[in-house]
Amino acid sequence: MKIAIASGKGGTGKTTVATALALSAVQLPEFKKRVMLADCDVEEPNAHIFMSEESEEITGQEQYGSPSPNHIQWHEQEDIFATVPEVIEERCNYCGECRDICQFNAITVLGQTILVFPEMCHSCLGCFRVCEQNALQHGKRLLGQISKTHVNGIDLVQGELRVGEAMASPLIKAIKKRLPNDDTLVIIDAPPGTSCPVINTLTGTDYAILVTEPTPFGYHDLKLCAEVIKILSIPFGVIINRAGSGYKEVYEWCRKEGIDVLLEIPFDRGVAEAYAAGIPLIQARPDLQGHFSNILKNIVQSMEHLNA
Amino acid sequence: MRKELLILSGKGGTGKTSITAALAHLAAPSKIIADCDVDASDLHLILAPEIRSENDFISGTEAKIRRENCTACGECSAICQFDAIETDDEGIASVNGMACEGCAVCARFCPAEAITMHPCRCGQWFLSDTRFGPMVHSHLFPGEENSGKLVTLVKNQATQQAENLDKKLILVDGPPGIGCPVIASISGADLVLIVTEPTMSGLHDLERVIGLTTHFKVPAAVCLNKCDLNGNMAKAIERYCTDNGIEMIAAIPFDQAFTDAQVQGKAVTELQESGVSQTLEQMWFRLNDMLFSK
Numbered sequence: 001m002k003i004a005i006a007s008g009k010g011g012t013g014k015t016t017v018a019t020a021l022a023l024s025a026v027q028l029p030e031f032k033k034r035v036m037l038a039d040c041d042v043e044e045p046n047a048h049i050f051m052s053e054e055s056e057e058i059t060g061q062e063q064y065g066s067p068s069p070n071h072i073q074w075h076e077q078e079d080i081f082a083t084v085p086e087v088i089e090e091r092c093n094y095c096g097e098c099r100d101i102c103q104f105n106a107i108t109v110l111g112q113t114i115l116v117f118p119e120m121c122h123s124c125l126g127c128f129r130v131c132e133q134n135a136l137q138h139g140k141r142l143l144g145q146i147s148k149t150h151v152n153g154i155d156l157v158q159g160e161l162r163v164g165e166a167m168a169s170p171l172i173k174a175i176k177k178r179l180p181n182d183d184t185l186v187i188i189d190a191p192p193g194t195s196c197p198v199i200n201t202l203t204g205t206d207y208a209i210l211v212t213e214p215t216p217f218g219y220h221d222l223k224l225c226a227e228v229i230k231i232l233s234i235p236f237g238v239i240i241n242r243a244g245s246g247y248k249e250v251y252e253w254c255r256k257e258g259i260d261v262l263l264e265i266p267f268d269r270g271v272a273e274a275y276a277a278g279i280p281l282i283q284a285r286p287d288l289q290g291h292f293s294n295i296l297k298n299i300v301q302s303m304e305h306l307n308a
Numbered sequence: 309m310r311k312e313l314l315i316l317s318g319k320g321g322t323g324k325t326s327i328t329a330a331l332a333h334l335a336a337p338s339k340i341i342a343d344c345d346v347d348a349s350d351l352h353l354i355l356a357p358e359i360r361s362e363n364d365f366i367s368g369t370e371a372k373i374r375r376e377n378c379t380a381c382g383e384c385s386a387i388c389q390f391d392a393i394e395t396d397d398e399g400i401a402s403v404n405g406m407a408c409e410g411c412a413v414c415a416r417f418c419p420a421e422a423i424t425m426h427p428c429r430c431g432q433w434f435l436s437d438t439r440f441g442p443m444v445h446s447h448l449f450p451g452e453e454n455s456g457k458l459v460t461l462v463k464n465q466a467t468q469q470a471e472n473l474d475k476k477l478i479l480v481d482g483p484p485g486i487g488c489p490v491i492a493s494i495s496g497a498d499l500v501l502i503v504t505e506p507t508m509s510g511l512h513d514l515e516r517v518i519g520l521t522t523h524f525k526v527p528a529a530v531c532l533n534k535c536d537l538n539g540n541m542a543k544a545i546e547r548y549c550t551d552n553g554i555e556m557i558a559a560i561p562f563d564q565a566f567t568d569a570q571v572q573g574k575a576v577t578e579l580q581e582s583g584v585s586q587t588l589e590q591m592w593f594r595l596n597d598m599l600f601s602k
Contacts (some may be wrong), residue, residue, distance in 0.1 A: 008348040010320010022585055030472070042318055043514060046509040103369070103412050124389050125413030163519035164487040168454065192320045195347040195448060195455045199406050216570050217325065217350040224348055242594075247571050257574035269449040274360070276538035278508035289322040 001303060002179065002186045003296075004205040006229070008221025010192035012211045013241035013265070014041070018189040019050040021209075024292035025185050026153040030300060031164030034184040039158035040201040041191040042144060042171045048072045048158055049278045051151050072156075074147040080159070080174045084118040085127045098127035098136065102193075119166065139156070143171045146178065168197040176204065185296075190216045194224045202229065207299050208236040209262065214247040222250065226259070235306070237299075242267040262295050263288075310470055311599040312478040314344075316499040316521075317504065318513030320484040323504045323533040326566050326576055327588070328481040329354040332440040333575040334592040339477035342446040342466035344459045344493045346431070351481045354573055355437065365446060365461065367431050367454040369410040369425040371403045377422035384414035384423060405589050406451055430454050433462060435469070440575075442469055456488035463496060477599070486520050494521065499599055500528040501557075508539035511548065518552060528554055529598065531591060535559035556587030557598075558591035561582050 006016040020039040029210045039047040052072050057115065085098065085107065095111045106120035107127060118141045128136050144161040159175045161168055168191065179186050190201040203206060208229050212222040222238070230234050237260035240250060244267045254261050265271070265281075274284030315331070317324040320367045327349060332341050343351040365518045373384070380399030390408035393414065405428075415423040430453065433446035444466045446458055466478050480497065484488040493498065500521050508569070514530070521528040530549050535542050542559070549556045563584045569576040 010317075010348075012321060043490075044509075044513040046512060049508045049512065081311035101413065101416060103410055122389075122411060123407050124409065124413050124434045125387070126411055126416065129387070129413065153495045161487060163486060163516055164491075166491045168485075169488040186568070193347040193455075194450045195489075196451075196453045196485070199451050205407075214351045215373050215567055216573070220350055220353055221348040224450055228529075231451050245567055245571070269562075272534075272537055275509075276505075276507040296496065 001183070001207075002188060002205040003299060004188040004190050004202050004208045005211060006190040006198060006202060006208055007192060007211045008194055008225035009212070009217055012213050012218055013239075014192070014211050014239070015046050015050065015189055016281050017209060017211050017239055017277060018245055019047055020288065020292050022154050022187045023152060023280055023282055025187070025296055026291075028296065030294055030297065031185045033153055035153070036155040036157060036180065036184055036186045037189070037248065038173055038175060038179060038186055039189045040172050041189050042159035042161040042168050042175075042197070043191060045158045045160050047189050048279045051154065051156050051170055052278065053151055067131060072149060072151060074149045076148040078146045079145045080171055081140035081142050082123045082145055082170055083119065083125065084121040084123065084139045084141045085116055085136040087114050087116060088135050088137055091133045091135035093135070093205075095133075097130040097132070101126040101130050121169065122167075143167065143174075146175055155251050171254045172197055172200045176200070180262060194228050198228060199232070202232055202234060205234055206303055208234045209239055210236055211239045211241055212250060213242045214240055214245045214250045215246070218252065219247070219250045223253070235302070237262040240264045243295050263291050309497045309600070310476055310478070312480060312496055313483050313595060313599060314480045314493055316482040316490065316493075316500055316502050316517055317391065317484055318386055318502065318517035319504070319509055322503045322505045322510060324484070324565060325350045325354070325481055326570065327503050327533070328479065328529060329575040330588045331340045331592055331595070332393050332438075332479055333577045334589060335477055335479060335516060337415045337441060338475050339441050339442060339479055340466045340470045340473070340475050341443040342462050342478060342480045343443070344480050344489065345483045346446050346448045346489060347483070348453050349445060349447070352445055354570065354575060355438040355440060356444060356573060357434065357445060359434045359436045361435045363433050364429050365431040365448070365458055366427050367430050367457045368428050369412065370405050370408045370428050371410070371412070371414050371423050373401050373403055374422045374424070375400060375402070377423075379420045379543050383421060385418055386420055387413055391552055403471045408490045409453065428452070431458060433458070433465065435465065442473065444469060455483070456492040459483070459489045459492035460495070463493065467496070487518050490520065494524050494526055497526050499595070500526050501531055501595065502528055503531045503533055504545060505534045506532060506538045506545055508541065511545055512543060514545065514548065518554065527598070529595070530556045531552055531558045531560065532556060534558050534562040536561045557594045560587050
């Protein structure tokens, strides 16, 4: 089963919730310790910061918030490439067919010169298909890396977009292809926003949790994100983080729309400080673990009910 | 000389939009405001723009299959690299618009010539007036592509407006992350102000955004928001900036005033008694210097 954690607005607590769910799930017999956390926020992947086993050691000590980042030992790292055309000059007759089919302006032909702009290429392979001279060969552009490890009893997978690479979606699709389709519980940390990277992350998931905060920005972006989820027909619930601002619109909207509020996480400076230090929420607030376990149990039950 | 100041953050939720709103309030009247956080834009919630003109954002194309002409040969499904072709029980193909990237390869190779390409209406963009000056902003429809192209469009319109109205400054609220819309927003910027926070995630994401501004050779300055959340992380970020030759031009303590201002639909500097106003004013003076005094 795949549960995606999303939000329109950034910084509402997606990663906090995703790591809390994964760390709670691994304690539950229902999941037989088959829990995966997949970080699809490839532009800024941060889940690994909260999964480092080192951070457990520094809790309770004065060095809370050691500035050295929690380093995680990756067991496996794989470079992910996009296929792009490369010209074999001696075969090219500069007919311009490849330029004409390319909808992304990745190929220019001027007289006896052909230029490829690999960073514009969407890897549709159209140019290869139309080239009658066999003058294009498969080149590659580095999109980023997919890294895997096993930590705290959880399989952790993350994608990390290469700095300077514009296209997040192909890397996200590559992560999605590597996710198990058996009874492993997969918690997916989604990117913020409402455009293609979010769609690619959410497609094919069984349930989504939208994390928001009770502020005008949080409310506005929650509504946008809910529109996306509805288009994809994925059942979802809401977690309200930093509750207690007095701004009521989010609650009223959820009630009116019949959307489940799964949990409220009260605003607590201690939680913010733990987050700053890379300490997982349920370590800072062990009393919340039961709530996360219940959320998971309820989602699993409702999914079984749905499939029955 | 006209200058463009872009506000970025890498990580979401660091206060980028609240700080952009404050700068919009503080910067002299000679400016255009552009919201380039196109797929979850929030600046309009503070600036309450009065829309002067509303325009469609048409970008890219999408394949459509004429059902009656489809012979269920499966060719389109085999060549599509984006898993955008769905087939029914009889093998008749249709296009999933969300997945289609508009490459037109299926249209070119369909033996039955049953596929045509159609322009996409992906969103809207607006020219507006606000109490802080003219604003260009947009709304990308949920689930749409081409956010980078919409960013470029908003920026081009803002530049055009600045030329027409002879404005000296273009103030741009950028998107989070480091991908396509961010890269589009960096193009043409004279200075990037990165708003970060003293958290592990904040530092990690800051490193990646600075990697990007360095890659595109655009000068950057850092504003550390919620600076008193974690002293060690604040020091680590300060050290990172020093080591990389980037000026940290402001450190703003955690302040409830940001949320209060947001709820009231105001810039934090518009609030009567807000302790952060002075820090933000000083930050604006420094930015003004960096932009215009060379």
